[in-house]
Amino acid sequence: MNKITRRKLFVGGLATAAGATGIGVAARLAQKYGLVPPDHGGIYGPGETLTYAAQRLLTRHSMAREFPRSAISARPFPNEVEAPSETFKRLQAGKFVDWRLTIDGLVDRPGSFSIDQLRSYPSHSQITELACEEGWSYIAEWVGVRLSHVLSTVGVHPQARYVVYFSMEPDTWESIDMADAMHPQTFLTYGMNGDELPVAHGGPLRLRVPRQLGYKNVKFITHLTVTDSMKRFGKGLGGINPEFGYAWYAGL
Numbered sequence: 737m738n739k740i741t742r743r744k745l746f747v748g749g750l751a752t753a754a755g756a757t758g759i760g761v762a763a764r765l766a767q768k769y770g771l772v773p774p775d776h777g778g779i780y781g782p783g784e785t786l787t788y789a790a791q792r793l794l795t796r797h798s799m800a801r802e803f804p805r806s807a808i809s810a811r812p813f814p815n816e817v818e819a820p821s822e823t824f825k826r827l828q829a830g831k832f833v834d835w836r837l838t839i840d841g842l843v844d845r846p847g848s849f850s851i852d853q854l855r856s857y858p859s860h861s862q863i864t865e866l867a868c869e870e871g872w873s874y875i876a877e878w879v880g881v882r883l884s885h886v887l888s889t890v891g892v893h894p895q896a897r898y899v900v901y902f903s904m905e906p907d908t909w910e911s912i913d914m915a916d917a918m919h920p921q922t923f924l925t926y927g928m929n930g931d932e933l934p935v936a937h938g939g940p941l942r943l944r945v946p947r948q949l950g951y952k953n954v955k956f957i958t959h960l961t962v963t964d965s966m967k968r969f970g971k972g973l974g975g976i977n978p979e980f981g982y983a984w985y986a987g988l
């Protein structure tokens with residue numbers, strides 16, 4: 737059975753269980769509490785809203801599972817090892833001294849940060865699993881600065897709803913809501929397993945959001961934008977993966 741048929745059955749099943757009005761009530765509640773994901777309009781719309789709204793109401797404050805050091809995978813599998821662009825190769829040749837992360841959008845102090853600046857902020861580590869939607873996963877120790885800390889240094893406007901993050905790899909971007917952006921396990925990650933984050937795993941900087949699937953953990957991050965709406969970005973679905981039919985909210 738292919739994905740679409742299964743998803744249709746799932747949404748259909750929910751509708752049968754809850755009654756058609758149940759979906760309507762859930763959708764209205766979701767709207768009221770700002771729990772409508774940016775990709776709600778597609779053919780999976782009601783299902784995506786229900787999944788996101790249910791997850792958000794139940795697990796807003798929950799933590800991704802952390803593992804003991806002994807659980808770290810011996811050979812984590814990078815699913816892409818090529819440098820993402822010529823510009824990236826030049827920065828890599830210069831040991832990323834000229835590399836910058838820029839932050840703009842709904843912030844008081846837009847600016848750019850060197851990797852050393854990011855390293856000078858309070859550093860945290862977590863031993864968590866990265867799970868690909870294709871069924872494989874690995875456990876690693878990730879070291880970085882909390883995204884919430886960097887956001888507090890630039891001052892986020894109260895109407896902010898999403899943080900959009902862009903890779904140096906062309907057309908590769910995703911977004912998360914403020915609940916995940918401010919979550920203590922959401923890192924701008926520069927270290928892995930006791931070393932610098934390898935380029936194969938997204939070095940020098942990767943967004944680590946362990947409560948969501950692999951594809952939300954974008955590698956080679958150089959740009960963050962804080963926004964109140966995803967409409968202006970791409971097709972307005974909140975990321976590149978939703979443009980290919982994946983869910984914007986990929987909560988585990």
Ligand SMILES: Nc1nc2c(c(=O)[nH]1)N[C@H]1C(S)=C(S)[C@@H](COP(=O)(O)O)O[C@H]1N2
Pocket residue numbers: 812813814815816866867868869903905908936937950951952953954955956
């Ligand atoms: N820039 C960039 N980030 C990316 C990807 C990618 O192709 N390019 N793939 C994503 C997917 S689908 C997964 S499962 C993980 C894989 O992480 P890994 O390379 O550390 O195994 O990276 C994610 N981040």
Ligand SMILES: [Mo]
Pocket residue numbers: 867868869870950951
């Ligand atoms: Mo993936």
